[in-house]
Amino acid sequence: MENKPIGVFDSGVGGLSVFAKLINLLPDENYIYFGDTKNLPYGNKSKEELISIAKNLFDFFEKQNVKAVVMACNTTSATVYDTFKDKYPFKIYPITQTAAKYIAEKNYSVVGVFATAATIKTHAYQKSINFYNKKVKIIEYACPEWAYIVENKLQDKPENIENIKIAIEAIMKNKPQKIILGCTHYPYLTDVLSKFADKDIFIDPAQFFAQYIADDIKTSGLKNNSKDYEPKFYVSSNPKQFADSSKLFYNVENPVEINISKILIK
Numbered sequence: 489m490e491n492k493p494i495g496v497f498d499s500g501v502g503g504l505s506v507f508a509k510l511i512n513l514l515p516d517e518n519y520i521y522f523g524d525t526k527n528l529p530y531g532n533k534s535k536e537e538l539i540s541i542a543k544n545l546f547d548f549f550e551k552q553n554v555k556a557v558v559m560a561c562n563t564t565s566a567t568v569y570d571t572f573k574d575k576y577p578f579k580i581y582p583i584t585q586t587a588a589k590y591i592a593e594k595n596y597s598v599v600g601v602f603a604t605a606a607t608i609k610t611h612a613y614q615k616s617i618n619f620y621n622k623k624v625k626i627i628e629y630a631c632p633e634w635a636y637i638v639e640n641k642l643q644d645k646p647e648n649i650e651n652i653k654i655a656i657e658a659i660m661k662n663k664p665q666k667i668i669l670g671c672t673h674y675p676y677l678t679d680v681l682s683k684f685a686d687k688d689i690f691i692d693p694a695q696f697f698a699q700y701i702a703d704d705i706k707t708s709g710l711k712n713n714s715k716d717y718e719p720k721f722y723v724s725s726n727p728k729q730f731a732d733s734s735k736l737f738y739n740v741e742n743p744v745e746i747n748i749s750k751i752l753i754k
């Protein structure tokens with residue numbers, strides 16, 4: 489069991505912000521990363537569309553005989569984790585619900601959330617944080633363009649800087665102590681975000697998420713002690729663009745483009 493791979497997925501490079509932390513904490517695992525670039529952005533899709541996308545991904549990882557799947561994507565964690573959590577013979581780790589518990593424990597009074605439109609629609613951060621701590625006031629703000637901006641490396645375009653500035657100014661009116669970057673693409677925007685607010689105000693949920701997974705893999709007796717191969721990276725389209733945009737978090741050299749419905753990786 490221990491040497492079975494860990495699957496990690498996102499709509500694109502965003503999940504690498506989680507993966508980079510995870511591989512630091514668990515370097516001896518076999519990893520299969522899937523960036524579903526063909527279906528990006530997830531954040532503008534309906535729940536029904538996300539269910540069918542996620543089913544395809546979980547079926548793919550089942551064929552790869554994984555021991556766990558890391559949902560390095562807030563949008564699918566928030567919208568469809570509950571639909572799939574007990575349906576597969578491996579552990580499934582959702583980022584939003586996992587990170588929310590740690591953030592709730594910090595006892596902040598006001599916390600902002602930047603996330604995709606689909607995530608905000610579920611109020612998943614608000615519900616999960618308030619489940620653990622009712623006193624935290626959560627201010628949510630949808631950023632429908634940001635994942636696309638990151639994926640295409642457009643963060644330095646004046647109109648995108650302006651879009652980010654408007655979002656920060658709007659959320660800062662509520663005087664949040666912290667702002668959650670509730671989409672795994674958003675840590676790539678840290679340089680632009682910190683032009684308009686102190687860098688320390690932003691929380692990257694990946695830090696709590698990766699630590700939780702590492703601890704859980706160890707305590708569940710699933711930890712591998714010597715990997716059989718270097719991480720494998722797959723995308724559903726645009727491998728070159730994925731490689732170019734990946735650099736900030738994890739330098740993916742040659743991701744392989746595959747149609748996951750039939751594939752069994754050797």
Ligand code: DGL
Nearest residue numbers: 502529530531562563672
């Ligand atoms: N990075 C994902 C998330 O955490 C999805 C972004 C998107 O494709 O819209 O929400």
